[in-house]
Amino acid sequence: MHRTLPSARELATCKQQRFSAWKPWTVGAPNVAPRAPTASVRCVAAAVAQPAAAPLVASHASHATTPAHPIPADDTHDAEQLPALPTWTPPANRPGLYDQQGRLVLKALTLPELEAWCAAQGEAAPANRALQIWRWMYADPPAGSWVRSLEETMGRQNGFAAKFVEKVGPHVSLEGGLKLSQVVRASDGTRKLVFTLLGGEAAGGSIETVLIPVVRQQGLRDRLTICVSSQVGCAMNCQFCYTGRMGLLGNLSTAQIVEQVVEARRFLAQEGDRTPLTNLVFMGMGEPLHNTEAVLAAADIVSHYLGLHISHNKITISTVGLVPEMRAVLARTRVQVALSLHATTDEVRDWIVPVNRRYDLATLTAALEEMFPKEEEAAIGSLSSSDEAAAAAVSHEAAAAAAGSSSSLGAAADVSSGPESERWLPPVEQLGSDAPSSSSSGSSSSEAGKGSSKEGRSLLVEYTMLHGINDTLDDAHRLADMLRRVNCKVNLIVFNPHKGTRFQPSTDEDISAFRSALIRSGMVCTIRDSRGDDEMAACGQLGNVGLSFRPSPILDAPERFRKFLLPPSPAVATKQAATSPAVA
Ligand code: SF4
Known part of the structure; x- marks a missing residue:
């Protein structure tokens, strides 16, 4: 039957x-x-x-x-009565x-x-x-x-x-299960779209999507990057991230992820904004590889050249380092991958990126060397002093033009494609082609193997600069050493404070010195400034902790870092005392 x-x-x-x-x-x-x-x-x-x-x-x-x-009554139908x-x-x-x-x-x-x-x-x-x-x-x-x-x-x-x-x-x-409920506009042109979820695991909750304008040099067309969410809240509890404070309220469905792009196009059309939306980053709320099946299917859908036509090369999935899922991404799609690293010792990463307790730095580095092998080891100190001087002259804005605004902190697709952000950098090999992603018979699985690192895929390493925590020259040297056999670029991210955080952004001098040390070590490195931070639309600022019935705990800092932290607000201190588990 x-x-x-x-x-x-x-x-x-x-x-x-x-x-x-x-x-x-x-x-x-x-x-x-x-x-x-x-x-x-x-x-x-x-x-x-x-x-x-x-x-x-x-x-x-x-x-x-x-x-x-x-x-709704007018939508109700008796399914069993239908042919x-x-x-x-x-x-x-x-x-x-x-x-x-x-x-x-x-x-x-x-x-x-x-x-x-x-x-x-x-x-x-x-x-x-x-x-x-x-x-x-x-x-x-x-x-x-x-x-x-x-x-x-x-x-x-x-x-x-x-x-x-x-x-x-x-x-x-044909609906996507979202309703646009609010548009927040930042002074730099960044727009945050707040959606109410009409179904799924966290129906009634909300997610945020960010449209980031990338203003380019004369002669080059401005463009937009869309930063999409993959979960409501996040289970990873990165300590510097506002979304992480929410805890995980639910996964988004494939359609809800795709619909963020569709709604963005509808919104831009209504605004009369004809700026091409060319780049997509899975760096909004949530850890994309904690919802892998939905994310990979959505990436396949939005990249099709007969539909939303965002090239695989312009799509970046950011992860805190879930190793098996990273392998799945490499095997099944051609999208780019970014890793939120943020620390160079297990002591710090266990604290600020707790997933490190499952995949520690040694495990992670070994996996990266296998997934993104570098053909020739970078020569330490290979850059000339003039290279370094050129690097030092670059303003934050140059790299900041590579858009990005999210909790996972990065804009790999932009960094890899924006000449305004890399004019001072050593040449970077082209990542794949811009050809249509697949024919009408193409699918994720059919693309298997096309994106292997041996064919030129590289990793973007995201590193949020936290004052006194991970921004010393020792950290820079450890980072360069850790990644010397990995085909990658490093994106230094200026920390965006949010309500209740105890971290402080690194100083410009520290960031500049850190970058110079990396460049001296042969690394390709950019700096990304804040976008949309005046309206909580920037890196690490998405979400609404007030919607969570059980926010994730603030973890105890190792003793020697406590002097760099701001004093906790009374409310946070009380909650922390009640909920924080002991640090291993
Ligand atoms: S940085 Fe990304 S993975 Fe970490 S808590 Fe925030 S949303 Fe989750």
Whole structure:
């Protein structure tokens, strides 16, 4: 018997994607500890964000299987009464494949998957039908218009026929599960888009996406970088990051990640802003490789040249160093990878990037040397004094033009592509090509192996400069030594303070000296200044700790670093005393 819609059990699985409760600061904790906190998390997030949504907080027990949002009466349909569609095998491990009403979310599918679905529906020309849907969802006007339903296209050129809409429409959703609720504008032109989540693991909560303008030299066209979120909050608890303070409230689905780009294009069109959106960084809220399947599928979708057309070379996934997941990224896609390193000793990294307790620096470095091998070891002291002088003359702004604004702190794609940011640097090998990412039959898996480091992929190492913590010349020398066999560039990031933080940014002099030491050691190094920091849109400033019912703890600092920390605010000190675990 043909079945159209997923069973209740399948739906429950799709809707209740479990996420890890692993707390990286807990030594020896399992990497993935199944739990089902979604309901209570959703209740709290929803109660704070949408106090009027009474059904959301009816009872914790009921949330296990009850849609997080009430279904509007005019959208309600009895799925079992609909004519059956043919059986279709959905992609495995794809988060958020169905919405609360049991409809297939088409934005969770890559183009080849959409084509397979169209074939299963008996379409005579499934490739054409899939492309038609794809173009309406993702292509710029007039070809697309980023429509929200099949009905929107009816009566328009190349729109869908009433017969097709009637047959398929009730079973599918073209929505992405986000609602733009606020736009925050910083003085430097950075814009932060705040979205309310309409479904998924943290329905009712909110995420933030940042649009960063990159103003370039005369003769070069300005462009935009979009910094997208992959989770609501983050489990990694990096101590200098505001998002990390939230803890993890839930993973975003593939469609919710893709929709951030679609909504950004809609927003720019409404603003009359024709600046091309060319770069995408997974450096917003969350650790992308803690939600790998959703992120990789989303990267595949946004990079397709017949849709949102952001080149693989201009997409960067940033991670704190989840080694197995980094290998998966290299094997399955051609996107660029950035590593949030931030420390040169296990003592410091165990504290400020607690995931180091699982993958310590020795383990991480060995993996990097294997994944991003450098053909020839950099010659220490190989640069001339004139090279160094040229480097010293470069202002922060030059590198800052390489955009980036996020909690994971980096802008790899921009750094690798912006001549304004690298005119003083040794030449960097071209990373892949700008050719269309895949044909209509391409997919992540079909790209396997194309992005191996042996073919030129390099790593961007992000290093946030924290006064007195990780910014000494000894740190610079250790960093150069650690990375001497890794094909990489280093991006030094000016720390952006946020409410409650005890860290302070390094001085300009310390940053400059650190960079010079790296350059003398043969490293390629840029500095990135803050963007959007006056409106909490900069690196490490995204999120809202107030939405979290259980913020992550502030970890105790090793004794010798305490003199560099600001005194804790009374509220933070009280909470810390109550929640902070002992540091191993
Ligand atoms: S820096 Fe990135 S990985 Fe670390 S807590 Fe912030 S969002 Fe999470």
